[in-house]
Amino acid sequence: MNQAIDHSHIPDWGVDLDPAKRPAVPMERTPPRLEGVHWDRPAQQPQTVEVLHSIERPGLTPVFGTSAPPRGLSGWIRRRAFRHSESDLRHWMLLLMADRVNVGEGLLDDVRRSPRARTAAFGVAGAALALWLLRRRQRT
Amino acid sequence: MLATTYRRPYRVRAAQVPEPVIEHPDDTIVRVTRACICGSDLHLYHGLVPDTRVGSIFGHEFTGIVEEVGNNVRNLKVGDHVLVPFNVFCGTCASCSRELYGNCENVNPEATAVGGAYGYSHTAGGYNGGQAEYVRVPFADIGPTVIPSDIHIEDAVLLTDVVPTGYQAAEMGDIHENDTVVVFGAGPIGLMAARCAWLMGAGRVIVVDQVDYRLDFARRFAQAETVDFREVEDIALHIKKMTDWQGADVCIDAVGCEADGNFMQTLTGVKMKLQAGAATALHWAINSTRRGGNVSIVGVYGPTFNAVPIGSAMNKGLTLRMNQASVKRHLPHLIEHIRAGRLKPRELITHRVPLEEVDEAYHRFSAKQDGCIKTVLIPPHAGRIDTPTPVAKPASAQLH
Numbered sequence: 132m133n134q135a136i137d138h139s140h141i142p143d144w145g146v147d148l149d150p151a152k153r154p155a156v157p158m159e160r161t162p163p164r165l166e167g168v169h170w171d172r173p174a175q176q177p178q179t180v181e182v183l184h185s186i187e188r189p190g191l192t193p194v195f196g197t198s199a200p201p202r203g204l205s206g207w208i209r210r211r212a213f214r215h216s217e218s219d220l221r222h223w224m225l226l227l228m229a230d231r232v233n234v235g236e237g238l239l240d241d242v243r244r245s246p247r248a249r250t251a252a253f254g255v256a257g258a259a260l261a262l263w264l265l266r267r268r269q270r271t
Numbered sequence: 272m273l274a275t276t277y278r279r280p281y282r283v284r285a286a287q288v289p290e291p292v293i294e295h296p297d298d299t300i301v302r303v304t305r306a307c308i309c310g311s312d313l314h315l316y317h318g319l320v321p322d323t324r325v326g327s328i329f330g331h332e333f334t335g336i337v338e339e340v341g342n343n344v345r346n347l348k349v350g351d352h353v354l355v356p357f358n359v360f361c362g363t364c365a366s367c368s369r370e371l372y373g374n375c376e377n378v379n380p381e382a383t384a385v386g387g388a389y390g391y392s393h394t395a396g397g398y399n400g401g402q403a404e405y406v407r408v409p410f411a412d413i414g415p416t417v418i419p420s421d422i423h424i425e426d427a428v429l430l431t432d433v434v435p436t437g438y439q440a441a442e443m444g445d446i447h448e449n450d451t452v453v454v455f456g457a458g459p460i461g462l463m464a465a466r467c468a469w470l471m472g473a474g475r476v477i478v479v480d481q482v483d484y485r486l487d488f489a490r491r492f493a494q495a496e497t498v499d500f501r502e503v504e505d506i507a508l509h510i511k512k513m514t515d516w517q518g519a520d521v522c523i524d525a526v527g528c529e530a531d532g533n534f535m536q537t538l539t540g541v542k543m544k545l546q547a548g549a550a551t552a553l554h555w556a557i558n559s560t561r562r563g564g565n566v567s568i569v570g571v572y573g574p575t576f577n578a579v580p581i582g583s584a585m586n587k588g589l590t591l592r593m594n595q596a597s598v599k600r601h602l603p604h605l606i607e608h609i610r611a612g613r614l615k616p617r618e619l620i621t622h623r624v625p626l627e628e629v630d631e632a633y634h635r636f637s638a639k640q641d642g643c644i645k646t647v648l649i650p651p652h653a654g655r656i657d658t659p660t661p662v663a664k665p666a667s668a669q670l671h
Contacts, residue, residue, distance in 0.1 A: 136449055136474045141494055143613040145448070148472035153442050154604040155597060159369040164600065167346045167412040168362040173377055174343070176295040182397070184380035192380045193361065194295055194409045196387075196397030199324035209322070217384055223575050226321035226394075227544060234279040234318075237325035241278075 437463025527570025
């Protein structure tokens, strides 16, 4: 494939042709070109909420996210998921299941918080109850 | 504050949530000035990434102004305008000491296979994201980069992911002079990878997709040849015919787990979740590459497994290289490219919308409506941002 090709229509063609100009070549580069590091090991972030961790590591990492701690039924499933390693399919399938349960919990939460959604939910529930009673009466 | 919160598959909401606080002495709080919706955010939006919890805040591409700094922060000060690489990284672990900042070992307790990323589920560390008014940024002294005064804010926000990921996609292909490079996927990353392939001396760049407006964009933005895979019976065979029956020297998978084009992959990967997404593009990449060629993967897949022709990859002697972009190591070089006018990332931006309209913006991007390539979200209190027009300057000889 190395026949002569005219690249004059491509602006800046080949400006990084030399691999030495490419910043991630070689892929692993030591020591790192990183300024501003003033710790040997990061200080440990205090844990203020429940954080699950992979059983493939000894504990929490020095720094971690604290968004949406596990709670409710989905949290219970997530805790069980984290009993299995990342190599075990059950770990991921339980997490996906927990995600779906969590969606249901979120919808219930919406109903609880929104007056309009609450009214609509009560309306639907009331209509369903009335329909059930009506059918029951018709049968008797 | 206002933030993009996940509610359920195909539904996010701009909702009021508590503002973030300093949780570690090396943290900073940043007031977001611009945030983008990334193609990989769609995997979260579609409910495909395990441990995506309701209420978590999306967004890993953002710029912002430093509002508050932790006690240990020395290099940033309140008021600095920074771009924040999507990787959360510590700078000192075994991976960071090899400049593999996307594989940091000290920031994600929930998955050892994944580094830390903002707003990308608990599988990526459980960090809230930047599609919000404020965001917590760990390791403020090494992650954020102060935006140079001559770099446009829209170029800056694309330097947090799109530009380095596209560049690294081409870089991992180990492109040699006059190589034929095939890029699967004409989203922002694929388009940037195609453009960067020329910078690395490619002889031909071919972009494969099925969306007409994206293929048009690829021809204009990346001067690439394009192939609509719907119009050919077998894309691997078509690439062989285009390359004198050899196959491409380098194939780049810039699609990931939601590829179209193969019914069984879509059924088992996307609909039934029996594998970690539809690996159609990766399958095509392996089969379209010449013997001894290189396959570069930046498309995102789930953590379980995928059906790909690994036997063909072995028999052909392919080199497969893949990783999350190590954003920080690319920034000085890519900033010089933008200064010199070699890369013009903000030409990718097709939509600029208020954060309040994020639900509609996700829907438009997901459904590929209205010519959407890249959406920038503008939070309500982003404030007035000076956006200089970059002036082409000679590139510096020494970039690092």
